[in-house]
Amino acid sequence: MRQALEGSQAIAQAVSRCRPEVVAAYPITPQTHIVENISKLVADGVLDTELVSVESEFSAASVILGAAAAGARAYTASSSQGILLMAEVLFNISGLRIPVVMTCANRAVSAPLSIWNDHADSMAVRDCGWIQLHCLDNQEAVDSTVQAFKIAQDTELPVMVCMDGFVLTHTLEVVDMPEQDLIDRFLPPFKFQRALDPKRPITQGALVSPDFFGEIRHSHHAAMQKSAAVIESVDADWAALTGRRCGGLLTVEGPADAETGVLALGSMCGTLLEAMETLPMDRPVKLIKLRCFRPFPEAALREATAGLRDLIVLDRAVTPGLGGTVGTEVKGTLYGTDPGPRIHTYAVGLGGRDIPLDILPDLVATLDKPVAPFGVFDADLEKLAPEDR
Amino acid sequence: MIEIRIHGRGGQGNVVAAYLLASAAFHDGKYCQAFPAFGAERRGAPVAAFVRINEQRIFRRNQVREPHYMVVQDATLLHNRSLTGGLRPPGYMLVNSTRPAQEFSDEFGVWAVTIPATRLATEIVGRNVPNVALLSALITLNGMMPVTALEKALADRFSGSILDKNVKLVERASAEVEPGLWTEEVRHAASA
Amino acid sequence: MTDTSNATRLAELRLKHGRPPASPAEPSAPPRDKDLRKSQPRFRGLEAGHRACQGCGEALATRLVMESAGPDVMIANATGCLEVFTTPWPESAWRVPWIHSLFENAAAVAAGMESAMKAKGHRTKVLAFGGDGGTYDIGFQSLSGMLERYHNVLYVCYDNEAYMNTGIQRSSSTPHAASTTTSPSGKARMGKRHLKKDLLSIIAAHHIPYAASASVAYPTDIRRKVRHAMETEGPTFIVIHSPCPLGWGHDGSVTIEVARKAVQCGLFPLVELERGEVCNVMPIRQPQPVSEYLKLQSRFRHLFNDKDPRALEERQHLQALADHNITLFNLRGDQADPMDTAGMDTVRRGGPVH
Numbered sequence: 001m002r003q004a005l006e007g008s009q010a011i012a013q014a015v016s017r018c019r020p021e022v023v024a025a026y027p028i029t030p031q032t033h034i035v036e037n038i039s040k041l042v043a044d045g046v047l048d049t050e051l052v053s054v055e056s057e058f059s060a061a062s063v064i065l066g067a068a069a070a071g072a073r074a075y076t077a078s079s080s081q082g083i084l085l086m087a088e089v090l091f092n093i094s095g096l097r098i099p100v101v102m103t104c105a106n107r108a109v110s111a112p113l114s115i116w117n118d119h120a121d122s123m124a125v126r127d128c129g130w131i132q133l134h135c136l137d138n139q140e141a142v143d144s145t146v147q148a149f150k151i152a153q154d155t156e157l158p159v160m161v162c163m164d165g166f167v168l169t170h171t172l173e174v175v176d177m178p179e180q181d182l183i184d185r186f187l188p189p190f191k192f193q194r195a196l197d198p199k200r201p202i203t204q205g206a207l208v209s210p211d212f213f214g215e216i217r218h219s220h221h222a223a224m225q226k227s228a229a230v231i232e233s234v235d236a237d238w239a240a241l242t243g244r245r246c247g248g249l250l251t252v253e254g255p256a257d258a259e260t261g262v263l264a265l266g267s268m269c270g271t272l273l274e275a276m277e278t279l280p281m282d283r284p285v286k287l288i289k290l291r292c293f294r295p296f297p298e299a300a301l302r303e304a305t306a307g308l309r310d311l312i313v314l315d316r317a318v319t320p321g322l323g324g325t326v327g328t329e330v331k332g333t334l335y336g337t338d339p340g341p342r343i344h345t346y347a348v349g350l351g352g353r354d355i356p357l358d359i360l361p362d363l364v365a366t367l368d369k370p371v372a373p374f375g376v377f378d379a380d381l382e383k384l385a386p387e388d389r
Numbered sequence: 390m391i392e393i394r395i396h397g398r399g400g401q402g403n404v405v406a407a408y409l410l411a412s413a414a415f416h417d418g419k420y421c422q423a424f425p426a427f428g429a430e431r432r433g434a435p436v437a438a439f440v441r442i443n444e445q446r447i448f449r450r451n452q453v454r455e456p457h458y459m460v461v462q463d464a465t466l467l468h469n470r471s472l473t474g475g476l477r478p479p480g481y482m483l484v485n486s487t488r489p490a491q492e493f494s495d496e497f498g499v500w501a502v503t504i505p506a507t508r509l510a511t512e513i514v515g516r517n518v519p520n521v522a523l524l525s526a527l528i529t530l531n532g533m534m535p536v537t538a539l540e541k542a543l544a545d546r547f548s549g550s551i552l553d554k555n556v557k558l559v560e561r562a563s564a565e566v567e568p569g570l571w572t573e574e575v576r577h578a579a580s581a
Numbered sequence: 582m583t584d585t586s587n588a589t590r591l592a593e594l595r596l597k598h599g600r601p602p603a604s605p606a607e608p609s610a611p612p613r614d615k616d617l618r619k620s621q622p623r624f625r626g627l628e629a630g631h632r633a634c635q636g637c638g639e640a641l642a643t644r645l646v647m648e649s650a651g652p653d654v655m656i657a658n659a660t661g662c663l664e665v666f667t668t669p670w671p672e673s674a675w676r677v678p679w680i681h682s683l684f685e686n687a688a689a690v691a692a693g694m695e696s697a698m699k700a701k702g703h704r705t706k707v708l709a710f711g712g713d714g715g716t717y718d719i720g721f722q723s724l725s726g727m728l729e730r731y732h733n734v735l736y737v738c739y740d741n742e743a744y745m746n747t748g749i750q751r752s753s754s755t756p757h758a759a760s761t762t763t764s765p766s767g768k769a770r771m772g773k774r775h776l777k778k779d780l781l782s783i784i785a786a787h788h789i790p791y792a793a794s795a796s797v798a799y800p801t802d803i804r805r806k807v808r809h810a811m812e813t814e815g816p817t818f819i820v821i822h823s824p825c826p827l828g829w830g831h832d833g834s835v836t837i838e839v840a841r842k843a844v845q846c847g848l849f850p851l852v853e854l855e856r857g858e859v860c861n862v863m864p865i866r867q868p869q870p871v872s873e874y875l876k877l878q879s880r881f882r883h884l885f886n887d888k889d890p891r892a893l894e895e896r897q898h899l900q901a902l903a904d905h906n907i908t909l910f911n912l913r914g915d916q917a918d919p920m921d922t923a924g925m926d927t928v929r930r931g932g933p934v935h
Contacts, residue, residue: 004415004542006408021700022693030427050696054689055726062686062723066657066693069680070707072700074693092682116427137448166427167450172408173422174415174446196655196678196694198705203673205658205681207665270448352427356451 002176007138007168010175011077011103012037014142016047017183018101018149020075021190022067024052024060028082029115030165031105035077057082061089064100069204071195073149074100079165080107083121087128090158094129095220096205099152099192102130103145105165106266106316108351116352117165119266119316122293123325129220131159131227132294133246134265138168138175140246140291146178147234147246150187154234155227156194162293164267166352178242186241224295231292247289249297252304254286259309260364261341263288263330266316268348268355275360285364290326298333305334308341310367314377315347323347323374342367346377353378391533392453393440396472397462397520400432405546406460406520407438412542413524414442417534422447435466442533458531458571460523461485462506464493473497481571483527485519502530504565513558514551521555522562529563531571536563623648631674632666636833638823638840639663639739642797643710646737646821649807652677655694656708659687659715662746662825663739685719687711688727691734699733706811709736713754714744716820717778728787728816735810735817741825742777749828753778756848757902758895759880761828766883771895776902781820785857790815793853796822798841802851802863822849830879842874847903850910864914868907871900 005013011034015023023042025035041047050067054060057078064074078086083104093100104122108114122132131151135141141163148159163169178186194202208216232248239245252261254276260283262272269289276285288304288311290297305311311334315324322328327345334340344366349355359378366372381389393410397403404425411423419442426437439453455475464486466472476482480499484490485506493501504526506519514521521543528534536559543555626647633640639662655678658664664681667674682690691709698705709727711720716738727734743761744750751764756777760766764773784792791813793806803821810817824840826833843849844863848871851863875881875896884892884899907913 002415004408004412004421004545022696024693024696050700052692052696052730054692055722055729058686059689059692059723059726062682062689063693063696065682065686066680066690066695067697067700068693069690070655070694070697072697074697088683089686096680096682164450166424170404170427171422171424171450172411174420196680198653198655198678201676201678203668203675203679205664206668206670206673208670212670267450271450274447274449354452356454357449 001179002174004172005138005175005177006033006170006172007141007163008033008105008170009037010138010142010177011145011163011169012041013177014145015075015103016041017178017180018075018146018187019073019189020049021072022050022052022064022074023076024054024063024067024074025076026054026057026060026078026082028057028079030107030117030169031077031079031082031103033169034103034105057085058089061086061093061102064102065089065093065096065098068098068100068192069096069196071190071192071197073190075102076100077103077105079105080109080115080121083125084109087125090125090128090130092205093158097156097194097220097223098158099156100158101145101148101152102158102160103141104160104162105169106162107165114351115165117167117316118350118352119162120318122160122162123315123317123319126294126325129157129224130294131155131157131224131231132292133159133161133231134291134293135161135163135168136247136267136269136289138163138171138173139244141168142175142177143238143242143244144246146183146187147238150234150237151227151230153188153190153192154230155223156192157223157227162266167267176242176244182241186238228292228295228297231295247291249292249300250288250290250304252286252288255284256286257307258284258286259307260285260367261288261305261308261311262286262314262360262363263290263311263326264314265290265293265326268314268316271355271357272360275357279357279361281361281364283364285360293326296329296333301330301333302337305337305341310344311341312344312346312363312367314363315345316349318347318350318376327374342371344371345374347374348377350376390441390443390447391458392456393442393458393460393527394453394456395438395440395460395462396466397436397438398432398466399434399436401462402518402520403436403438403462406462406524407440409521409539409542409546410440410524410527411442412545413528413534413538414440416541417538419444419534420446426452435469457481458483458527459499460527462519462523464488467493467497470497473499481531483523483530485523500571502526502566502570504562506562509558509562509565513561514554521558525559525562526566529568530566532569536560624651626650626652626654626675626677627667628674628676632669633662634825634827634833636824636826636836637662637666638797638825638836639712639741640666641836642739642803642821642823645797645800645803646708646807646819647677649804650706650708650735650811653704654706654708655679656710657682657687657691657694659709659711659720660684660746661712661715662741663710663712665746684715686723687715687720688734688736689723691736692727692730692732695732695734707732707734709734711736711738712745713738713740713742714746714752716740717754717780718752725783725787728784728789728818731789731815733814733816735807735819737807738780738818738820739823740820741823741828743825743828745825745828754780756899758884758899760883761880771883771891772880781852781854784818785854787816788857790817791853791855792818794820794822794849794851796840796844796849796851797824798822798837798844799851799863806853828880830882831877835877839874839877842869842877845869846871846874847907847912848874848899850906850912852910859910862910862912862914865907865912868903868913871903872896875899
């Protein structure tokens with residue numbers, strides 16, 4: 001049913017309809033409204049779940065680890081410092097191959113303290129072995145959340161649904177909320193082969209010697225790569241049921257013959273998309289919307305960028321001393337493609353900086369010049385002391 | 390697409406106002422988007438919220454810099470003269486004030502309308518929350534949707550006597566202004 | 582399957598798992614194995630053949646806990662010796678569902694498991710195991726959270742009074758004046774400068790239904806306390822004093838004696854608490870001087886250097902701590918008591934008593 005909902009409220013409802021058996025969370029801006037709404041659903045008797053109000057994000061992640069290991073569908077949500085406090089557990093969850101789902105309401109990482117949106121948190125844990133999906137709007141966030149439970153279950157890998165904090169979580173917009181019976185048809189009850197069970201005692205999380213460690217990491221990597229096909233097929237199944245796609249691994253919008261591409265992820269794709277359609281451009285531009293950041297869709301990216309002369313990659317986080325995470329990975333992926341595009345990498349919208357529509361023509365205008373080194377595109381260096389520029 | 394910027398102080402129900410207006414547009418069959426100028430402001434601090442209303446799905450996420458309409462919940466905010474920055478001509482500005490609208494129009498070079506929203510809200514709802522009265526006046530002035538849409542949006546959030554009082558406030562505030570005073574040009578933009 | 586083959590199979594299984602005959606009709610298999618321990622009718626949740634050191638107090642304590650806890654349990658284990666020596670992949674000494682996640686989250690993982698059991702309506706009891714590092718120190722927050730949220734979890738802390746897994750570094754449970762690799766004794770220092778953290782008082786402040794201290798020297802007492810905790814709905818906590826021959830510097834054959842001396846001198850009082858109030862203690866009829874306990878262990882060797890005036894001072898300090906425990910818990914009761922430590926001396930498990 002179509003409803004006008006705040007993003008967090010929509011996510012809470014979607015999570016509720018996925019029938020989680022255990023939800024554990026610790027409040028942090030801008031994730032709070034998700035947890036508050038779930039708590040309300042529990043209090044109102046709409047959602048029957050074990051809601052564990054933990055004493056830290058570290059325990060939130062640990063509780064869902066334990067719950068899923070014991071065979072329950074489990075969910076948590078966090079942001080920023082919370083994601084970093086969880087980091088150790090996140091690696092552990094994926095290493096144990098425990099299928100849980102988390103919403104990351106993306107927020108900058110302190111210091112300096114910022115409660116506003118960028119991708120520093122999820123990028124900081126890019127190597128934690130979780131599937132990471134990014135959302136364009138709240139509809140995609142809702143649909144991806146439902147899909148995430150299915151993907152987790154089918155791949156036995158944890159899934160992080162990244163939605164831009166405030167920009168999506170605190171925005172009220174029209175969302176087509178999938179009905180309970182539709183979700184029930186799509187998402188079977190939770191089943192986990194390796195669940196702890198006194199009838200079949202198993203040991204999980206053993207000490208692994210050098211004789212086996214490499215093999216186990218290899219198998220984790222292979223599982224992540226194989227999950228790409230599952231992510232695509234789950235999106236296709238969802239589309240067959242609802243008529244809505246979230247964009248599989250990545251999608252390309254705009255004129256097919258455009259020789260200029262912009263690659264971005266998250267809600268800024270919406271602004272770029274509308275800029276593409278409404279603003280006069282001196283050349284055709286296509287948008288590559290990267291939905292699945294982990295596993296990184298290398299083959300799809302090579303295909304999507306074939307024929308491009310220029311590719312602008314927009315990060316919403318910085319790897320200090322190197323540049324942008326996505327930009328660097330795109331460069332690595334396209335290395336050796338002949339003829340590959342000239343790749344321009346920038347960070348934009350850090351710490352909640354508004355990304356205006358006209359950022360697109362401004363970006364395109366840089367293409368006439370030689371490829372610039374990575375930089376924070378919308379930074380006003382005049383604000384800095386000369387020695388810091 | 391119609392873009393609206395709402396100014397108020399923390400605690401005046403600024404975000405709720407934006408959400409209500411967007412929900413009302415949704416009940417009127419439109420696409421909508423409402424979000425606060427996300428901040429860490431506490432009670433009393435100047436805050437802003439944004440609303441977009443469109444016939445098609447809205448993709449852009451940037452803050453509203455050039456609104457078609459401005460709603461000012463607290464006239465004392467206007468001591469900051471940049472508040473009206475970006476307001477599109479002819480400068481539709483609805484102010485919660487008991488002063489004559491002409492004073493604001495002259496001072497800021499806008500087309501201001503004032504209603505005593507605080508007084509109305511205190512009288513009818515019993516709380517100093519001017520947002521609903523202002524929204525009612527706004528949609529009456531520009532005719533972008535019937536006030537019944539706003540009443541439906543209120544019914545999503547409130548019930549019982551609070552809802553009844555708010556509906557009464559909607560009707561009362563609507564009667565304070567001239568329907569359709571603020572015109573064609575913007576309605577045109579909505580279908581653009 | 583015929584009745585005969587079924588009976589044979591059952592007999593085999595019984596030998597393997599050490600379970601009692603399922604029914605009187607079943608012929609009891611003759612003990613093929615002369616090893617009495619293996620034919621004991623006890624549930625062996627922790628199987629033999631793990632890789633603990635000789636005389637490991639923690640391994641023994643865990644086996645005793647598992648015997649009493651029974652098969653309908655699942656365990657969240659913190660990182661530490663216990664985890665390392667029982668699960669060298671691809672082998673495992675556990676006969677119950679067992680998971681190791683991290684060092685500091687055993688209580689939180691257990692809370693999650695318990696929530697899952699609650700959600701599914703299962704009665705399986707969840708246990709959390711940690712050493713003193715994972716309990717007193719790094720896992721302290723998640724433990725407190727688990728107790729506060731009233732999860733139906735039995736948390737067992739195997740207290741060997743230092744970070745033994747990483748090579749004997751001091752923890753907040755290390756006793757005052759003990760020498761470890763990060764609190765070595767030397768010209769300027771007499772081992773650990775600080776006191777052993779009074780964890781049980783902090784646990785008591787959570788007002789959980791049941792908390793107790795136990796010692797590996799008193800197996801019957803451990804079993805009783807574990808059974809009581811198993812029957813209790815809600816969070817329960819048992820800390821078990823478990824000597825580490827390597828870390829404490831004593832022979833593996835005297836583990837039990839060392840543990841017993843700790844109790845008998847008053848340094849490690851065995852108490853039980855209900856809702857934070859002391860409800861039972863194990864009395865000490867003839868308290869031994871702490872030096873009897875200390876001199877068995879090389880971690881206190883520097884306290885017996887007659888040329889060093891600080892040695893006597895620190896011994897007196899430790900004696901004062903023990904005396905304080907004896908007074909605080911009124912360990913010198915007047916009446917006869919079956920729990921008397923003197924009576925417990927008859928237990929001869931784990932090596933000779935000198």
